Amino acid sequence: MSLLVIGTVAFDAIETPFGKTDKIVGGAASYISLAASYFSKNINLVSVVGDDFSKDFLALLQTQGVNLEGLQIKKGEKSFFWAGKYHNDLNNRDTLDTQLNVLANFNPIVPELYQNCEFLMLGNLMPSLQLNVLAQLKKRPKLIVLDTMNFWMDIALDDLKKVIAQVDVLTINDSEARQLSGEYSLVKAAQKIIAMGPQTLIIKKGEHGALLFNKQEVFFAPALPLEEVFDPTGAGDSFAGGFIGYLAKTKDISADNMKRAIIYGSAMASFTVEKFGTERLIGLTQHDVENRVQQFLDLVQVDITLV
Amino acid sequence: MSLLVIGTVAFDAIETPFGKTDKIVGGAASYISLAASYFSKNINLVSVVGDDFSKDFLALLQTQGVNLEGLQIKKGEKSFFWAGKYHNDLNNRDTLDTQLNVLANFNPIVPELYQNCEFLMLGNLMPSLQLNVLAQLKKRPKLIVLDTMNFWMDIALDDLKKVIAQVDVLTINDSEARQLSGEYSLVKAAQKIIAMGPQTLIIKKGEHGALLFNKQEVFFAPALPLEEVFDPTGAGDSFAGGFIGYLAKTKDISADNMKRAIIYGSAMASFTVEKFGTERLIGLTQHDVENRVQQFLDLVQVDITLV
Numbered sequence: 001m002s003l004l005v006i007g008t009v010a011f012d013a014i015e016t017p018f019g020k021t022d023k024i025v026g027g028a029a030s031y032i033s034l035a036a037s038y039f040s041k042n043i044n045l046v047s048v049v050g051d052d053f054s055k056d057f058l059a060l061l062q063t064q065g066v067n068l069e070g071l072q073i074k075k076g077e078k079s080f081f082w083a084g085k086y087h088n089d090l091n092n093r094d095t096l097d098t099q100l101n102v103l104a105n106f107n108p109i110v111p112e113l114y115q116n117c118e119f120l121m122l123g124n125l126m127p128s129l130q131l132n133v134l135a136q137l138k139k140r141p142k143l144i145v146l147d148t149m150n151f152w153m154d155i156a157l158d159d160l161k162k163v164i165a166q167v168d169v170l171t172i173n174d175s176e177a178r179q180l181s182g183e184y185s186l187v188k189a190a191q192k193i194i195a196m197g198p199q200t201l202i203i204k205k206g207e208h209g210a211l212l213f214n215k216q217e218v219f220f221a222p223a224l225p226l227e228e229v230f231d232p233t234g235a236g237d238s239f240a241g242g243f244i245g246y247l248a249k250t251k252d253i254s255a256d257n258m259k260r261a262i263i264y265g266s267a268m269a270s271f272t273v274e275k276f277g278t279e280r281l282i283g284l285t286q287h288d289v290e291n292r293v294q295q296f297l298d299l300v301q302v303d304i305t306l307v
Numbered sequence: 308m309s310l311l312v313i314g315t316v317a318f319d320a321i322e323t324p325f326g327k328t329d330k331i332v333g334g335a336a337s338y339i340s341l342a343a344s345y346f347s348k349n350i351n352l353v354s355v356v357g358d359d360f361s362k363d364f365l366a367l368l369q370t371q372g373v374n375l376e377g378l379q380i381k382k383g384e385k386s387f388f389w390a391g392k393y394h395n396d397l398n399n400r401d402t403l404d405t406q407l408n409v410l411a412n413f414n415p416i417v418p419e420l421y422q423n424c425e426f427l428m429l430g431n432l433m434p435s436l437q438l439n440v441l442a443q444l445k446k447r448p449k450l451i452v453l454d455t456m457n458f459w460m461d462i463a464l465d466d467l468k469k470v471i472a473q474v475d476v477l478t479i480n481d482s483e484a485r486q487l488s489g490e491y492s493l494v495k496a497a498q499k500i501i502a503m504g505p506q507t508l509i510i511k512k513g514e515h516g517a518l519l520f521n522k523q524e525v526f527f528a529p530a531l532p533l534e535e536v537f538d539p540t541g542a543g544d545s546f547a548g549g550f551i552g553y554l555a556k557t558k559d560i561s562a563d564n565m566k567r568a569i570i571y572g573s574a575m576a577s578f579t580v581e582k583f584g585t586e587r588l589i590g591l592t593q594h595d596v597e598n599r600v601q602q603f604l605d606l607v608q609v610d611i612t613l614v
Contacts, residue, residue, distance in 0.1 A: 184324075184396070185532075185533065185534055185535060187533060208515035208516070209516075217605075218532055218606065219608075220606045220607055222529065225518060225525055225527075227494040256610065260609055260611050263609060290613045290614065299526065300527050301566075302526070302566040302570055303567070306597045307597065
């Protein structure tokens with residue numbers, strides 16, 4: 001099934017306790033597309049870069065089955081750039097530099113061929129741009145997943161609420177769920193957020209796993225304890241990409257299949273953090289992915305017979 | 308099988324964002340004994356209180372099958388008292404008052420009948436007292452579980468390491484595992500701590516679940532997302548009590564059974580935090596416990612078939 005991905009394709013410079021990079025490829029849509037490409041082979045990207053962007057990475061995306069007709073390449077302009085430094089615990093980071101560049105005047109245009117997409121992933125981006133994309137679709141996709149962050153809750157809450165009201169699945173982290181709902185208990189937070197529109201809320205807790213809430217039930221996907229967490233950048237985007245990629249591949253948006261999709265998303269995120277940037281998401285095999293998923297299943301495997 | 312429990316039996320005064328108590332019953336061994344009593348009916352307690360302590364609570368322990376021959380009741384003295392206030396996120400707390408009272412000169416005496424115990428739970432206490440207890444045993448128990456905290460790592464690390472070297476299972480939280488090992492990665496921390504003696508390390512992560520490490524594998528038990536977390540006091544002790552109580556009942560200390568025991572321990576902890584102090588651990592039925600365990604199993608239930 002066709003999957004439309006909207007989000008940033010950009011450069012990052014990252015510093016973690018384990019090392020430091022120069023400009024490397026980053027951006028929500030880069031991670032989402034790469035992660036999804038291990039499941040779905042009909043991925044359409046809508047984004048913007050400058051003509052300074054990596055030709056090699058674009059070629060790689062195409063090799064992975066990502067269609068770039070919707071990627072605007074702005075002549076003489078520079079790609080969005082973010083530089084950040086992670087604290088020792090890797091759970092917090094400081095932004096060292098943000099250069100919007102091409103993103104400042106980004107007007108996403110969904111090519112006509114993409115306007116009938118069945119799965120839509122709205123990666124983290126200004127909510128007004130996400131609304132703009134939704135308005136361009138000819139029919140409502142079968143499933144819309146939205147990823148966002150506290151930054152937009154702080155400066156564009158009204159627009160964000162309009163987007164949230166139109167989506168099926170919202171993915172945010174635990175502190176964002178608390179901020180958006182005003183509730184400390186994640187169970188209560190989920191009830192309030194689901195009342196805002198999405199039938200499903202996924203709360204990403206990083207090294208502590210992820211929770212899926214819908215009106216009926218709650219599901220928990222653990223995170224794999226890793227020997228080395230090298231760089232958390234893009235973990236949430238890789239999670240979202242694996243999640244929606246799996247759903248698009250299996251064409252099944254039932255709650256049970258979303259549980260499976262969360263495990264696949266978690267597996268993709270667990271790869272991403274093992275190296276800087278998108279490096280670990282390149283060249284994985286089907287076998288690598290399935291092995292990793294098996295590790296997630298083994299992690300919580302317990303045999304209890306209740307009377 | 309006989310289970311010997313060492314730890315504090317005390318008074319607490321607790322303030323959380325949801326309310327405030329006067330002096331109520333607390334202490335590691337109170338929670339451990341109560342939680343374990345739902346599994347094992349041959350529990351022997353070694354502790355100390357003043358003659359101000361609650362007669363009702365002691366009678367309750369006896370009703371639950373906890374033998375009190377090893378509980379010293381000091382005439383004219385006062386019980387250990389701790390007062391604390393939890394922050395809004397319930398993950399941090401400030402100690403408002405600590406009155407050692409009877410604990411200041413506590414000399415634990417293990418009654419002769421208890422010296423052949425098969426399961427030993429060393430609840431959080433000064434490491435020198437834990438060593439003292441170990442020295443009184445006639446034979447090594449089948450299983451020794453140790454719970455401790457950062458406070459002892461700060462002021463009595465040498466003694467603590469001597470205890471750790473003698474136990475089978477150590478339970479600490481994630482920041483304590485990092486402090487004890489000097490490693491940020493919990494996988495690496497576990498390797499270092501297991502090299503200190505215990506074959507099994509359980510890392511308690513509160514609302515984020517618990518990890519079990521041994522030399523061969525890692526297991527993760529989730530925490531149940533609760534609508535109300537009222538008071539986290541005693542959650543770790545209830546976890547330990549449910550864990551060792553289940554092992555003592557089933558007489559099986561295999562890694563697979565420890566995985567089951569962690570789920571039972573997590574279930575007992577999930578009850579404790581729903582009310583102040585020990586209140587929620589009183590009057591549970593077998594049915595309540597099994598229902599709660601079923602919720603833990605359902606929480607991670609996903610049906611994935613890999614090729």
